[in-house]
Amino acid sequence: MANNARLYLDKYFKIAKTDHRIFGSFIEHLGRAVYSGIYEPGHPQADAHGFRKDVMELIKELAVPIIRYPGGNFVSGYNWEDGIGPVEQRPTRLELAWRSIETNDFGLNEFMSWTQRVGAAPMLAINLGTRGIDAARNLIEYTNHPGGSYWSDLRKQHGYDEPYKIRTWCLGNEMDGPWQIGHKTAEEYGRLAAETAKAMRQVDPDIELVVCGSSHDQMPTFAEWEATVLSHTYDYVDYISLHKYLGNRDNNLANYLAETDRVEEFIKAVIAICDYVKARKRSKKTLYLSFDEWNVWYHSNAQDQKVKPWSKAPRLLEDVYTFEDALVVGLFLITLFKHADRVRIACLAQLVNVIAPIMTSPGGGAWKQTIYYPYYHASRYGRGTVLRPELISPVYHTDQHQGVNFIEAIGVLSEDEREITLFAVNRSQDSPMELECTLNNLGDLELIEHIVLEHQDIKATNTEEDPDNVKPHNQGRTTVKGHRALAELPALSWNVVRLRVIR
Numbered sequence: 001m002a003n004n005a006r007l008y009l010d011k012y013f014k015i016a017k018t019d020h021r022i023f024g025s026f027i028e029h030l031g032r033a034v035y036s037g038i039y040e041p042g043h044p045q046a047d048a049h050g051f052r053k054d055v056m057e058l059i060k061e062l063a064v065p066i067i068r069y070p071g072g073n074f075v076s077g078y079n080w081e082d083g084i085g086p087v088e089q090r091p092t093r094l095e096l097a098w099r100s101i102e103t104n105d106f107g108l109n110e111f112m113s114w115t116q117r118v119g120a121a122p123m124l125a126i127n128l129g130t131r132g133i134d135a136a137r138n139l140i141e142y143t144n145h146p147g148g149s150y151w152s153d154l155r156k157q158h159g160y161d162e163p164y165k166i167r168t169w170c171l172g173n174e175m176d177g178p179w180q181i182g183h184k185t186a187e188e189y190g191r192l193a194a195e196t197a198k199a200m201r202q203v204d205p206d207i208e209l210v211v212c213g214s215s216h217d218q219m220p221t222f223a224e225w226e227a228t229v230l231s232h233t234y235d236y237v238d239y240i241s242l243h244k245y246l247g248n249r250d251n252n253l254a255n256y257l258a259e260t261d262r263v264e265e266f267i268k269a270v271i272a273i274c275d276y277v278k279a280r281k282r283s284k285k286t287l288y289l290s291f292d293e294w295n296v297w298y299h300s301n302a303q304d305q306k307v308k309p310w311s312k313a314p315r316l317l318e319d320v321y322t323f324e325d326a327l328v329v330g331l332f333l334i335t336l337f338k339h340a341d342r343v344r345i346a347c348l349a350q351l352v353n354v355i356a357p358i359m360t361s362p363g364g365g366a367w368k369q370t371i372y373y374p375y376y377h378a379s380r381y382g383r384g385t386v387l388r389p390e391l392i393s394p395v396y397h398t399d400q401h402q403g404v405n406f407i408e409a410i411g412v413l414s415e416d417e418r419e420i421t422l423f424a425v426n427r428s429q430d431s432p433m434e435l436e437c438t439l440n441n442l443g444d445l446e447l448i449e450h451i452v453l454e455h456q457d458i459k460a461t462n463t464e465e466d467p468d469n470v471k472p473h474n475q476g477r478t479t480v481k482g483h484r485a486l487a488e489l490p491a492l493s494w495n496v497v498r499l500r501v502i503r
């Protein structure tokens with residue numbers, strides 16, 4: 001096996017500018033995401049609103065630009081009105097999606113105050129499971145209308161004088177899934193989504209809307225669902241959603257690391273369907289993709305079966321991530337970068353405690369899971385223009401995947417064009433590899449740093465007791481000569497090679 005891969009980039013060969021919102025995330029009323037995650041009155045780190053400052057600091061460090069809320073499956077049974085007004089008057093409900101107790105101590109206005117503190121934009125999902133047009137138009141009147149109407153004046157009465165002007169809205173969640181409260185056929189959902197979109201735009205024409213695609217690409221209705229739903233909604237929406245969770249269920253690392261190749265096929269298929277509907281409608285409009293749930297999710301599945309129903313903030317979906325999961329998250333991010341021309345929004349699902357990069361203990365600390373790091377690096381150094389890669393890598397084959405690149409890599413030129421960052425994963429389990437990079441039309445380059453996430457133990461985790469077991473160092477070996485860089489990529493590693501453009 002040759003141990004070298006080659007990457008050719010050119011300043012003038014561009015995929016697209018990254019929309020910052022591809023570094024988005026998600027907070028659902030699920031398990032301990034909200035209660036004892038971002039919100040824990042009485043915690044030593046809680047501010048006057050009960051928001052955990054230690055958690056807010058970690059989120060600010062990630063520079064999360066947009067956060068989807070309040071679900072997820074939760075939203076399909078949610079009455080948004082339960083979460084507004086005086087807290088002591090809010091009802092406690094049976095929450096059917098996760099079979100928990102929802103006290104509604106935290107609701108819309110608390111979420112909006114919290115997003116303002118962490119510097120993120122909201123992405124609000126509406127309930128198209130048990131509810132529909134009427135609840136949606138009232139909600140957007142409450143959030144976005146300046147005043148002089150029942151719902152906007154109620155917002156003012158609740159102490160929020162200015163409209164929030166929430167721009168990005170999801171028309172329900174995973175409505176193709178039989179597990180969804182109020183599950184619908186593509187015809188039923190497509191019609192409802194179109195009419196709801198029209199009503200919401202009547203209240204605020206400046207919003208943008210995400211219609212539900214399939215819950216994942218293995219759904220029996222995948223592709224037909226997208227085509228039917230878009231045939232009803234194409235003119236009224238801006239994005240279609242994709243969701244995908246990966247897992248190493250068979251403990252086969254070679255297969256697991258190759259799973260992101262399927263994610264790429266999924267993205268290409270959804271783009272093709274959008275463009276098919278565009279052609280059929282003779283439309284001038286291009287539809288974009290909102291990959292608004294993606295991550296690794298499988299570690300907690302068995303444990304979750306044992307959780308007794310009807311408790312408040314139970315420990316659900318608390319995946320403890322391994323080092324190999326961090327590599328998969330890195331590969332997923334590279335896949336999203338490759339499609340920056342069509343994927344405009346993406347949400348790592350989720351943000352705190354529930355399949356999350358950040359974990360907390362009630363009354364205790366907050367720490368970074370292994371997957372925090374690739375997400376952090378992408379968000380920090382991946383803003384700019386994604387360059388179209390010509391990548392030549394040796395490949396491997398498994399029982400499930402053919403022609404898998406040992407090396408995956410992408411380059412992002414910073415907005416001021418003074419830096420170029422290469423993100424690369426070496427999937428090889430036994431060989432370090434060299435990545436020879438030729439970077440044309442950028443002038444001479446020098447190395448800022450080569451960050452590496454690597455670990456002897458692929459199953460290594462970070463815990464409250466040992467939060468720094470898996471963490472990156474910046475002693476990676478890259479040599480630069482003129483417009484060429486030679487990066488050594490250790491076996492099984494995530495690499496961030498930061499290069500400065502010398503004028």
Ligand code: AHR
Pocket residue numbers: 028071072073074173174215293349350
């Ligand atoms: O993120 C966890 C769950 O995964 C969400 O509630 C749902 O939309 C998806 O199935």
